[in-house]
């Protein structure tokens with residue numbers, strides 16, 4: 001803009017001298033045409049340079065992301081043209097825990113929200129492009145049921161462009177595997193809700209009255225991750241309690257030492273164990289590391305100005321206002337600080353872990369949870385039926401929905417990094 005203005009000013013000084021007697025209106029028109037032409041040529045050159053740099057992925061949004069756009073600062077925009085990115089019914093591998101439409105939810109607006117960063121657009125999720133990127137590779141999610149929620153979202157996103165015979169899903173213990181057969185691409189989820197070993201490691205029977213965690217033991221889980229090309233971790237929800245029982249020694253031996261301790265301290269120790277493992281085992285040139293932030297729950301309606309004693313039940317719209325900070329009181333700032341601290345120390349270990357901070361953007365989506373619209377494994381009691389909010393799930397997320405956006409962010413980061421490398425090489 002500034003340059004154009006300067007150019008315009010220069011021309012205005014020159015042109016009257018050349019065309020002397022012509023009316024200034026006439027010369028102004030000509031001038032405008034010249035300026036427009038110049039601007040066009042300039043723009044075309046710029047775009048063709050971008051195209052060269054980006055090779056097959058002509059996505060100017062990625063460039064915007066590269067030039068310092070904060071993807072996490074933005075707002076939800078209603079967009080029923082380009083969303084949802086897939087249909088619940090068409091996803092062969094949907095989970096009953098989050099299939100809200102199937103279990104009776106009939107307000108459909110939660111399908112139609114797009115995350116709009118302030119300074120740029122999120123790159124459009126292109127399942128084919130990601131499958132090509134994952135050819136002969138393993139993308140692996142490791143963590144709790146929210147991470148599994150995100151894995152199911154990814155399976156639906158990628159599955160939407162693969163015909164039935166060319167995809168498969170199976171589970172063996174804690175390991176869930178999706179395969180895109182023609183691409184030889186594997187997208188896995190590994191159940192490790194506390195990342196380190198615990199008495200909640202069984203993928204089905206993990207509701208224990210007393211939570212016990214071996215904060216220094218991770219090998220049993222980690223050997224499944226060793227060769228993955230992209231690792232996406234999370235661990236938060238299962239640490240939301242004051243105290244936890246920590247075990248030194250193994251679950252099988254009788255001489256283990258148990259100690260009750262502050263969860264925050266145990267959380268930090270567990271994340272350190274995780275970081276130690278990565279430092280020793282990760283092949284830096286091969287494996288990309290991600291850590292997904294804390295997923296907010298919506299169990300207290302009063303924190304977004306709703307009725308006291310209510311939760312996400314009956315909510316049909318996101319929190320309207322940006323910067324609704326009171327809601328942050330629901331979160332555990334100390335836990336966020338622990339995550340931040342451990343991740344900040346990663347470079348001193350020669351590792352880079354991309355943190356995907358989904359907390360704020362998800363916080364607005366109070367209506368995005370399954371609430372009562374999911375499979376109930378046990379029949380509901382009369383008491384529950386008379387008070388639906390008592391059994392509403394305000395933790396997980398309906399699909400299509402919020403975790404699709406987490407995966408769009410992951411997508412942006414995966415391509416962003418590669419594009420950044422190719423740009424650096426080209427320069």
Ligand SMILES: *[C@@H]1O[C@H](CO)[C@@H](O)[C@H](O)[C@H]1NC(C)=O
Pocket residue numbers: 080081
């Ligand atoms: C999208 O939403 C608008 C406004 O609610 C509605 O008029 C329109 O019919 C919707 N379009 C589709 C494709 O659902």
Ligand SMILES: *[C@@H]1O[C@H](CO)[C@@H](O)[C@H](O)[C@H]1NC(C)=O
Pocket residue numbers: 056126127128129132
């Ligand atoms: C998606 O990616 C594939 C492979 O890179 C490309 O051929 C296709 O044009 C892309 N589609 C869109 C809509 O950008």
Ligand SMILES: *[C@@H]1O[C@H](CO)[C@@H](O)[C@H](O)[C@H]1NC(C)=O
Pocket residue numbers: 136137138184185186
């Ligand atoms: C298929 O992918 C795996 C990694 O998931 C790799 O080890 C294997 O070599 C690939 N197979 C072929 C034929 O490229």
Ligand SMILES: *[C@@H]1O[C@H](CO)[C@@H](O)[C@H](O)[C@H]1NC(C)=O
Pocket residue numbers: 172173
């Ligand atoms: C399941 O996992 C176990 C332990 O890793 C392994 O020994 C077994 O072969 C696997 N079974 C199948 C069917 O893949």
Ligand SMILES: *[C@@H]1O[C@H](CO)[C@@H](O)[C@H](O)[C@H]1NC(C)=O
Pocket residue numbers: 283284285286
């Ligand atoms: C690390 O990964 C790169 C790329 O896949 C491979 O060439 C190299 O041999 C690996 N290094 C080790 C020590 O396994």
Ligand SMILES: *[C@@H]1O[C@H](CO)[C@@H](O)[C@H](O)[C@H]1NC(C)=O
Pocket residue numbers: 314389
């Ligand atoms: C939920 O919404 C229904 C229908 O709008 C209404 O009848 C009911 O009173 C609401 N319940 C609560 C607890 O807000």
Ligand SMILES: *[C@@H]1O[C@H](CO)[C@@H](O)[C@H](O)[C@H]1NC(C)=O
Pocket residue numbers: 293294336337339340357359360
């Ligand atoms: C993530 O974002 C939230 C909300 O903006 C912020 O409070 C927090 O410090 C950030 N970092 C971590 C590690 O969660």
